[in-house]
Amino acid sequence: MDGYIGWSLALHQLAIGNEVCGIDNFSRRKHVEEVGSWSALPILPIEKRLEILKKKYGNKITFIEGDITDPQFTNDVFKKFIPDAVVHLAEQPSAPFSMIDQEHTTYTQSNNVIGTLNVIHAIKNYTPKAHLVKLGTMGEYGYDHGLEISEGFMEVEFRGKKATIPFPRLAGSWYHWSKVHDSNNIMFACKLWGIRSTDIMQGVVYGTRTNEITDEELFTRYDFDEVFGTAINRYCAQAVIGYPLTVYGKGGQTRGFLALVDSIQCISLLLDNPPEDGEYRVVNQFDEQYSVSDLAERVQAIGNKKGFNVEINHIENPRVEKEEHYYKADHEQLKNLGFKATRHIDDEIKIMLDDLVKNKKRIIEKKDAIVQVIKWREKVKENK
Amino acid sequence: MDGYIGWSLALHQLAIGNEVCGIDNFSRRKHVEEVGSWSALPILPIEKRLEILKKKYGNKITFIEGDITDPQFTNDVFKKFIPDAVVHLAEQPSAPFSMIDQEHTTYTQSNNVIGTLNVIHAIKNYTPKAHLVKLGTMGEYGYDHGLEISEGFMEVEFRGKKATIPFPRLAGSWYHWSKVHDSNNIMFACKLWGIRSTDIMQGVVYGTRTNEITDEELFTRYDFDEVFGTAINRYCAQAVIGYPLTVYGKGGQTRGFLALVDSIQCISLLLDNPPEDGEYRVVNQFDEQYSVSDLAERVQAIGNKKGFNVEINHIENPRVEKEEHYYKADHEQLKNLGFKATRHIDDEIKIMLDDLVKNKKRIIEKKDAIVQVIKWREKVKENK
Numbered sequence: 035m036d037g038y039i040g041w042s043l044a045l046h047q048l049a050i051g052n053e054v055c056g057i058d059n060f061s062r063r064k065h066v067e068e069v070g071s072w073s074a075l076p077i078l079p080i081e082k083r084l085e086i087l088k089k090k091y092g093n094k095i096t097f098i099e100g101d102i103t104d105p106q107f108t109n110d111v112f113k114k115f116i117p118d119a120v121v122h123l124a125e126q127p128s129a130p131f132s133m134i135d136q137e138h139t140t141y142t143q144s145n146n147v148i149g150t151l152n153v154i155h156a157i158k159n160y161t162p163k164a165h166l167v168k169l170g171t172m173g174e175y176g177y178d179h180g181l182e183i184s185e186g187f188m189e190v191e192f193r194g195k196k197a198t199i200p201f202p203r204l205a206g207s208w209y210h211w212s213k214v215h216d217s218n219n220i221m222f223a224c225k226l227w228g229i230r231s232t233d234i235m236q237g238v239v240y241g242t243r244t245n246e247i248t249d250e251e252l253f254t255r256y257d258f259d260e261v262f263g264t265a266i267n268r269y270c271a272q273a274v275i276g277y278p279l280t281v282y283g284k285g286g287q288t289r290g291f292l293a294l295v296d297s298i299q300c301i302s303l304l305l306d307n308p309p310e311d312g313e314y315r316v317v318n319q320f321d322e323q324y325s326v327s328d329l330a331e332r333v334q335a336i337g338n339k340k341g342f343n344v345e346i347n348h349i350e351n352p353r354v355e356k357e358e359h360y361y362k363a364d365h366e367q368l369k370n371l372g373f374k375a376t377r378h379i380d381d382e383i384k385i386m387l388d389d390l391v392k393n394k395k396r397i398i399e400k401k402d403a404i405v406q407v408i409k410w411r412e413k414v415k416e417n418k
Numbered sequence: 419m420d421g422y423i424g425w426s427l428a429l430h431q432l433a434i435g436n437e438v439c440g441i442d443n444f445s446r447r448k449h450v451e452e453v454g455s456w457s458a459l460p461i462l463p464i465e466k467r468l469e470i471l472k473k474k475y476g477n478k479i480t481f482i483e484g485d486i487t488d489p490q491f492t493n494d495v496f497k498k499f500i501p502d503a504v505v506h507l508a509e510q511p512s513a514p515f516s517m518i519d520q521e522h523t524t525y526t527q528s529n530n531v532i533g534t535l536n537v538i539h540a541i542k543n544y545t546p547k548a549h550l551v552k553l554g555t556m557g558e559y560g561y562d563h564g565l566e567i568s569e570g571f572m573e574v575e576f577r578g579k580k581a582t583i584p585f586p587r588l589a590g591s592w593y594h595w596s597k598v599h600d601s602n603n604i605m606f607a608c609k610l611w612g613i614r615s616t617d618i619m620q621g622v623v624y625g626t627r628t629n630e631i632t633d634e635e636l637f638t639r640y641d642f643d644e645v646f647g648t649a650i651n652r653y654c655a656q657a658v659i660g661y662p663l664t665v666y667g668k669g670g671q672t673r674g675f676l677a678l679v680d681s682i683q684c685i686s687l688l689l690d691n692p693p694e695d696g697e698y699r700v701v702n703q704f705d706e707q708y709s710v711s712d713l714a715e716r717v718q719a720i721g722n723k724k725g726f727n728v729e730i731n732h733i734e735n736p737r738v739e740k741e742e743h744y745y746k747a748d749h750e751q752l753k754n755l756g757f758k759a760t761r762h763i764d765d766e767i768k769i770m771l772d773d774l775v776k777n778k779k780r781i782i783e784k785k786d787a788i789v790q791v792i793k794w795r796e797k798v799k800e801n802k
Binding site: 143188195208 | 489521528531536539543566575576579588592595599603606609611795
């Protein structure tokens with residue numbers, strides 16, 4: 035509940051009258067510190083956050099510190115709270131972090147896979163009708179196969195027989211593969227035990243504000259370092275401190291994007307419309323597609339209007355990925371449930387730049403963390 | 419190197435003149451003891467096994483006790499031995515074991531996924547040209563999709579675009595999913611670092627003898643309990659002690675099968691014919707397909723000829739699986755490399771029964787372990 039989406043979602047769910055039990059082990063704060071950075075927007079410590087929430091929502095908010103990779107802890111929390119729905123965001127969320135070295139790779143896969151296994155067991159053990167909403171990523175599908183991407187499953191014909199099969203998963207980092215392992219485990223749990231789950235293949239989420247984050251003391255985190263910040267976050271941070279935007283390679287890498295406020299809208303819609311018992315539902319959750327060059331140019335245009343004098347640099351791509359590729363992905367299911375995007379990316383960039391420029395000092399203090407670069411295959415080059 | 423295939427393979431690789439460094443943490447012996455059983459054929463402790471091998475092969479055999487989930491241990495072994503090829507059999511190999519409870523599920527996935535990640539990192543770190551031969555299972559593909567199974571990859575057309583994608587993996591136990599996670603991780607390592615690997619989708623292996631296991635002191639293990647013994651092993655053990663063969667449900671569950679001596683032949687062929695640098699090769703490794711009813715009837719017919727008076731009982735299926743299904747799988751690649759099966763299943767069953775009947779007392783002593791049954795979804799039924 036202490037993370038970027040978790041905090042924002044808790045605020046919204048409380049605002050619409052639901053009871054919330056949040057969990058966190060504060061690994062995100064620790065890992066961002068480990069890579070030499072912090073949130074560009076100052077966020078309150080959890081004690082202060084809870085003080086504010088308790089004042090407003092009383093006993094509708096509970097928070098329990100703990101680690102879901104501990105089976106006893108996870109079972110105890112579920113036994114006590116018996117949730118109607120579970121939103122599982124409790125994973126190591128960074129691809130570059132998982133690529134640092136062997137230790138970070140095994141930590142990421144162990145943390146994510148075992149944590150998710152404990153959550154699905156706790157659901158089976160104590161609340162088998164609960165709806166598990168799990169945060170996956172569009173990156174699970176990968177970007178190299180050249181196929182149009184459906185939502186989770188596709189019908190194929192092979193040697194004269196037809197079947198509906200999972201859309202191939204061809205992820206590009208140890209982190210993304212950990213999410214694929216989770217998806218496979220959850221799909222099996224639905225079949226095995228009849229639990230129901232929505233696996234969200236989410237695009238990149240950006241933005242600093244939601245309907246509830248109107249006051250700066252309610253800020254959710256904003257990571258701008260190379261490890262935990264996404265490309266758009268880094269570009270906005272670079273723009274306000276007068277550094278050139280660093281685009282990896284040609285910049286044709288295309289992804290789906292979604293404003294934070296709309297991510298919260300989507301998750302809430304899914305919670306209101308659960309799948310059937312035993313159903314494993316996969317939704318692609320994003321609004322528009324952009325290439326990273328697109329993003330840089332948008333940040334540049336908007337930044338220049340605000341007088342930042344923004345330059346763009348193309349630097350060597352540290353990742354193993356195609357820099358130009360076909361990309362087209364379905365995203366109909368959420369629209370069918372009533373999702374309408376409320377923010378255009380350009381409007382959100384304006385707001386982000388305004389929020390960031392007020393915290394320029396915090397970005398400058400950790401500016402080295404923006405351009406340190408974790409290479410996807412550094413070690414192998416040394417060996418050859 | 420202390421397991422069923424590992425021991426047999428080490429004997430063969432030494433016999434043909436290769437240098438072997440074996441690793442084991444003896445988890446198999448411990449786990450079989452945990453479920454109340456032991457090997458039907460008596461096997462020597464590792465110290466005695468090594469004494470015999472050292473007498474015959476001198477310093478061509480090394481053995482190091484340790485656990486590959488320990489990254490330091492694994493890196494140290496690879497740094498010291500620098501293998502030309504790595505045969506990775508070091509996994510928790512039982513589907514029922516992984517289905518016992520939450521602890522056994524998370525142990526299985528953590529043990530298998532982290533062990534494999536450490537092996538591929540050790541290869542990258544110290545011997546990037548080594549050929550990784552990894553033991554997967556035909557069960558990774560699953561049995562419910564109704565498609566003919568290719569070897570690892572298939573070409574599909576989707577919305578007018580063609581692509582070669584991994585054959586869908588729809589496994590049926592937490593253990594089988596751990597193998598799928600491994601396959602995905604290895605496929606990614608090949609792409610990322612240019613290492614080369616053969617991922618063996620192996621059928622069920624049966625048999626007690628190889629070209630090297632001519633003497634009983636060289637016996638490899640033979641598990642007949644419900645958790646670590648396969649259907650054919652259980653049937654042979656039941657036949658010699660005069661118990662009815664317990665077939666799960668209708669018995670139409672069809673699988674690929676392979677004699678132990680031919681499994682060793684196949685692995686050795688793959689070692690002699692490595693893939694290219696960066697290639698992730700998947701082979702389906704089995705000889706013939708049989709249904710479990712087929713197997714029971716073969717054991718019954720051969721057993722009766724030997725005077726055992728064998729009965730067959732159909733019992734409630736503890737697993738979540740289709741008991742009748744379409745099954746047809748390619749297995750051309752090994753034939754193209756020169757593989758010819760040397761044993762028919764009926765001949766092997768004869769030999770197995772002869773070896774087992776001499777150790778009838780050992781089976782009777784642990785007979786309760788044959789029919790204890792781990793249910794795939796017991797807990798959920800209680801909750802409903």
